[in-house]
Amino acid sequence: MESALKTRTRLYTPQDYIDVMTSCRKRNKLTATKMECLDFVGVYKMMKTIVKRKKDIEGNAISWLKTKEINIFKNRPDRIFLSTCRGGQTHEVDLNKRPKRGSINNPLTLSRHYEQLWPQGKPISQPKLDDIKSLLHLIPSDATKYYENLTGARDLKDDVEGFDGSIDFEVEDKE
Known part of the structure; x- marks a missing residue:
């Protein structure tokens, strides 16, 4: 590539x-x-429903510490598939089944398991959007529509992991 x-x-x-x-x-x-905007879902709600799960649908013990892979499929949103190695044997967990020990969860629907993260698209920080729009004259006219459809948010910070805006290295002045 x-x-x-x-x-x-x-x-x-x-x-x-x-x-x-x-x-x-x-x-x-x-x-x-x-992927489209609606393909991005958050799993926070789903994580809260599986906290006390100790067995899969066949009654086999689940080792959350050894789990390496978790798969969720569109056609089975009420199930998660766990594996201790890539492509290995999977444990199927039913999200609608109440775990033992008095969980307060009722059988849940899809909308209660997952939430749409950015239904209208993920915005970028306003300074970044302003910078991109200032460069539109350099982009071929048939590609500018993509950039014109981007949205920005003033309260959003750039989500570059580990970068908080401060420089974490020394800068030398070359005079």
């Missing part, structure tokens, strides 16, 4: 990156799935 990116002169929109991914191999072509 890196080699294919080096030969591309146009990379302005997500579709441009998808095109690179799907055409970078001659054999065993990659498949790219473009």
